[in-house]
Amino acid sequence: MRQYILKRILLTIPVLLGVSLFIFSLVRLVPGDIVVLMLQESGNVSSEAAEQLRVELGLDKPFYIQYVVWLKKVFAGDFGESLWSRQPVLNELVKRIPITIELASLSMIFAILISIPVGVISALKQDKFADYAARSFSVAGISMPSFWIGTLLILLPSLWFAWSPPIIFRPIWKDPVSNLQQMIFPAIALGFNISAVSMRMTRSALLEVLRQEYIRTAWAKGLTGKLVIMRHALKNSMIPVITILGNQFGTLLGGTMIIETVFSLPGVGRLTVDSIFQRDYPQIQANVLFIALIFVFINLVVDILYAWLDPRIRYR
Amino acid sequence: MSNDRRGAMSRRKFLGVMAGTAAALPFLDLSRVSLAAEKGKPKKGGQFIFPMDYEPVHFDPHISTNQAILYFTNMAMSGLLRCKTGLGSDPEKWQFIPDLAESYKQEDEVTYTFQLRKGVKWHNLPPVNGREFNAEDVKYSFERIATPKAGFDRRTMFTVVDKLEILDNYKIKFVLKEPYAPFIPYVASPFNKIVAREVVEKDGDAKKTLVGTGPFILESYDRGGYAVWKRNPDYFVKGLPYLDEVQMPVIKDPSSIVAAFRTKRVDWMWTSIATTAESVQKSTPEAVMEKFFDTGIYHLAFNLQKKPLDDVRVRQAIALTIDHEALIKTAFNGEGAKQTPVPIGFKEYAAPYDILPNYTRDIPKAKKLLAEAGLANGFKVTIQTNTYYVFAVNSLPVLKEQLKEVGIDAEIKIMESAAFLESRTRKDFEISWMAHLAFADPDEFITIFYGTDGSRNYGFWGSPELDKMLHQQRTTLDHKKRKEILYGIQKYLATQYYSIPTPMPYYYEFWHPYIKGFRAAPPLFVTIGFQGISKEKA
Numbered sequence: 001m002r003q004y005i006l007k008r009i010l011l012t013i014p015v016l017l018g019v020s021l022f023i024f025s026l027v028r029l030v031p032g033d034i035v036v037l038m039l040q041e042s043g044n045v046s047s048e049a050a051e052q053l054r055v056e057l058g059l060d061k062p063f064y065i066q067y068v069v070w071l072k073k074v075f076a077g078d079f080g081e082s083l084w085s086r087q088p089v090l091n092e093l094v095k096r097i098p099i100t101i102e103l104a105s106l107s108m109i110f111a112i113l114i115s116i117p118v119g120v121i122s123a124l125k126q127d128k129f130a131d132y133a134a135r136s137f138s139v140a141g142i143s144m145p146s147f148w149i150g151t152l153l154i155l156l157p158s159l160w161f162a163w164s165p166p167i168i169f170r171p172i173w174k175d176p177v178s179n180l181q182q183m184i185f186p187a188i189a190l191g192f193n194i195s196a197v198s199m200r201m202t203r204s205a206l207l208e209v210l211r212q213e214y215i216r217t218a219w220a221k222g223l224t225g226k227l228v229i230m231r232h233a234l235k236n237s238m239i240p241v242i243t244i245l246g247n248q249f250g251t252l253l254g255g256t257m258i259i260e261t262v263f264s265l266p267g268v269g270r271l272t273v274d275s276i277f278q279r280d281y282p283q284i285q286a287n288v289l290f291i292a293l294i295f296v297f298i299n300l301v302v303d304i305l306y307a308w309l310d311p312r313i314r315y316r
Numbered sequence: 317m318s319n320d321r322r323g324a325m326s327r328r329k330f331l332g333v334m335a336g337t338a339a340a341l342p343f344l345d346l347s348r349v350s351l352a353a354e355k356g357k358p359k360k361g362g363q364f365i366f367p368m369d370y371e372p373v374h375f376d377p378h379i380s381t382n383q384a385i386l387y388f389t390n391m392a393m394s395g396l397l398r399c400k401t402g403l404g405s406d407p408e409k410w411q412f413i414p415d416l417a418e419s420y421k422q423e424d425e426v427t428y429t430f431q432l433r434k435g436v437k438w439h440n441l442p443p444v445n446g447r448e449f450n451a452e453d454v455k456y457s458f459e460r461i462a463t464p465k466a467g468f469d470r471r472t473m474f475t476v477v478d479k480l481e482i483l484d485n486y487k488i489k490f491v492l493k494e495p496y497a498p499f500i501p502y503v504a505s506p507f508n509k510i511v512a513r514e515v516v517e518k519d520g521d522a523k524k525t526l527v528g529t530g531p532f533i534l535e536s537y538d539r540g541g542y543a544v545w546k547r548n549p550d551y552f553v554k555g556l557p558y559l560d561e562v563q564m565p566v567i568k569d570p571s572s573i574v575a576a577f578r579t580k581r582v583d584w585m586w587t588s589i590a591t592t593a594e595s596v597q598k599s600t601p602e603a604v605m606e607k608f609f610d611t612g613i614y615h616l617a618f619n620l621q622k623k624p625l626d627d628v629r630v631r632q633a634i635a636l637t638i639d640h641e642a643l644i645k646t647a648f649n650g651e652g653a654k655q656t657p658v659p660i661g662f663k664e665y666a667a668p669y670d671i672l673p674n675y676t677r678d679i680p681k682a683k684k685l686l687a688e689a690g691l692a693n694g695f696k697v698t699i700q701t702n703t704y705y706v707f708a709v710n711s712l713p714v715l716k717e718q719l720k721e722v723g724i725d726a727e728i729k730i731m732e733s734a735a736f737l738e739s740r741t742r743k744d745f746e747i748s749w750m751a752h753l754a755f756a757d758p759d760e761f762i763t764i765f766y767g768t769d770g771s772r773n774y775g776f777w778g779s780p781e782l783d784k785m786l787h788q789q790r791t792t793l794d795h796k797k798r799k800e801i802l803y804g805i806q807k808y809l810a811t812q813y814y815s816i817p818t819p820m821p822y823y824y825e826f827w828h829p830y831i832k833g834f835r836a837a838p839p840l841f842v843t844i845g846f847q848g849i850s851k852e853k854a
Contacts, residue, residue, distance in 0.1 A: 032734025039467065040741040049467075084373045085539075086524070092539065151571045158575035159599060167367070167565045167572070167581050168542050264567045266540035274540070278373065279734050 001307065005300070012296050019292040020074070020285065024067050027281050034083055034279035035059065057083055070285070079289075080282035082275075089286045092271060097290070100256050100267035102172065102179075106187035107252055108245070111195040116241070118195075119202025120229065126207065134199065141196025146255050150189035150262040169266055186263040190255045194248045201244045205237035212236075238309055246302035253291050358558045358832055362851035365582045366843070367567040371539065374523035377509045378460055379467040383753055383839050386506050387564065390843040391545055392439070393511070393528030394552075396420075396430055396454060397504035399837070401845030407608040407823075407836045408663055410756070412504040416449065416529065416552075420500075425793060426478075426492040428499065430454070434486055436552040439527045443514040446550070449529050451488040455480045457510045458490075469771055472764065473502040495791045497798055498757035505756040506841045531557040531847035540566055551847070558833075558850035577603070577826060583851070584827045586839065589706065590651035593824040602829055606836035607822040609653065611661030611754040613761065614707060616699070617815040620776040622746045624695060629685040631813040635674045636682035637722050638715065644819045647710040655817035657809040658758040658802055665758045665799060667806040674810055682722045694723020701729075701749035702736040707821055708749040740774055748774070749818070754840045758802055759790050766814060777814035 035053050039045040054060045061069070073080060079090045122134035158164045165182045172179040209215065210233055218228045256269030268287055275283040370384035377389040397420070400411040414420075417430040432451060440446035462474040476499070479491040492499065502508065515525045526534050529552065532545035542565040547557050565582070567573050574592060577585040578600050587593055597605055616634075618625045625631060644652040654675075656666040669675050686692060699715070701708040709730055716726045726747075731739065739745050755761045763786050764770040768778035785808065789801040825836035830852040837845050 030735075032732065032738050034734075036738045036741050037734050040737050045741050049465075095538075096540070151569075154569075154571050154575045158578045162579055164572075164575040164579040164581055167365075167567060167576050168563065262569045262572065264565065264569060264572055266538065266566070271540060274371075277733060 079286040107191035110191035114195040115198035123206040358850035375526040376522040393509040402848040425495040432486040498759040501757035557847040590649040615815040633682040633685040657806040672810040
């Protein structure tokens, strides 16, 4: 297992290199030249002024030289400076990571707390009212975009209860009450879609496991329903659920971009959106690399969880 | 947690309100709310929360045309003159009052002497460390604004300055090359702030360090989060500001701003969408609302290097096809007005519609003009705009149908902001629906856009004849005569149609009644007014 984990960690490097090259190219291919964007505030842009700024920003060199220079700095821990503020991009990114991690974690916790119990109930009460209700909830959750749910969660409480979330972000260690008041609705908005997908997977995985012979044996032995479900059936049905949750984490990270903007949370997602609009290449590159790293890490954790859940699974 | 249950309502009631709002939309009166006379002394202290929908990317007012920067520089910095704000001001009638200059005198047609305030201190922050402001600072700033270098967009405002003479530490004289009607509005422009030489010498520009002589000092700014301002204890207007603190949280989502305003998480908000204004007015009836027209402009700009748009008959035909009232009804829910070549926000200078040619929809005439231009069967054209220009985005489908009536097949291209701005700057468009911030004077718009060497001449516009008229209006100090020349320029522009001005929405500003001393002001200088406001409740 240790060897497997080490192998997976080493494999992260080529993955991240590939991501870095992809994003480095993509931002430069998108219409909207940052040099023109920076100078357009002053009206018509002369080619001399544009060229001068291009040299100042280091954008005059051929693409492959820019990439190699940037990559060398990255290996030395320097992700470059924001082209707008001229501050190190890592400063801004590091400041925002805890907010996005907290949002993603709360969303995942919400999704798990809803999807697994609802999925279990739906499977146990197959074709009864509870099952239909749960499946309707699932369809609704899959259909409704997270930004729409988010907007409703902002507007409706303000109209019905004269309440809205706090607008100034306070870290959880400084003001846990204000922090949770601000985070709970975005976590619900983001986690709702994931919970709907995971609920369906929980339901179908559990139904399949419940049909297995060893479960019939357990019932025949006279074990209580709680024991049969919790000790025997649930654990074995979790593998596909964990796969789905792991895959959904990518959706969740992408969703933070929209939800952080809707709820005015100063996280990595919103920083990435702003950087894209401003064509702040170094910031975009750093942010995307961070998201890719998190995604790869989560996938590794999911694989390790498989091994814990199912002793038959062993990696080399 | 504020759990004020006033205003709480059941879901049924909410749906009823929404249905009623929708039914009442054409009839709900969004007249300017009359402001009750404020009594009593302003209360000192308190915190004002102002939501920022845009963030400044830097703090240098001399090299920016972005209004987000002004949210900050208006708080920390001062100019020689400034726009009047607060009680007694009118957002549709800009008045210029002393700021760092306690008075000025126009000695003759080309000479202005400014008497500066004594004892004014820069903020007690490095690198200025609370030193006294003086005439050297003024000379430095105005010479910097006029730097002949890309980035200094407003240099053309002051190329007319022949000499800047320091008479003594507190007196400075501007001698102009010729009479210059917009001189005072330009001096008072919120962008033309006095900056400290030490800051520029230390950093190479004023982008990173924000110090000034203004009423507030920036205590902290968490980019993407919020800015905190504290009262400047050494502000040169004794007794001001009343507020202890101003917080500026960054809230980009319009629904969040509305919800935050309803629940008093923020004390002020603005919108230019009539349905949002109506909804806020209904759900927060106690809030004060004021609406006005800004001096900005939306316009359909033609690229004269693209055929057949180089033919004036084609441009006139397009102008004659547009039904402005229909656009106002669709995009603005009936709350807006037809625009004029000089923005209608400049009430005295905007020409009345009935004197402008080609301003009334006339399909037969439009078809005739196209036939004369050899385009009786119409032609294809691309109209692009920016996703941020909500009114243009909402109006384009309506405009497309209108143009079809004369055989023009318009392809709509809604572009992401950076791509749009690049295409505009590179002049890589056929028709571009543009939007521009408020201007301090009509000259600022018509000269930089329509002058043949205007810094924002995006479409190869202008002519020697127009340049002559532009110069004439600029050098005519007599208000009546200048107005006549500006009317003439607008008639010319309504014939040449380098661009077609398109309808203007209202700006609606809301604030809670416990905020005293506030009047609506254009976003360009709304934060200047914070020095004079007070908050009744803590």
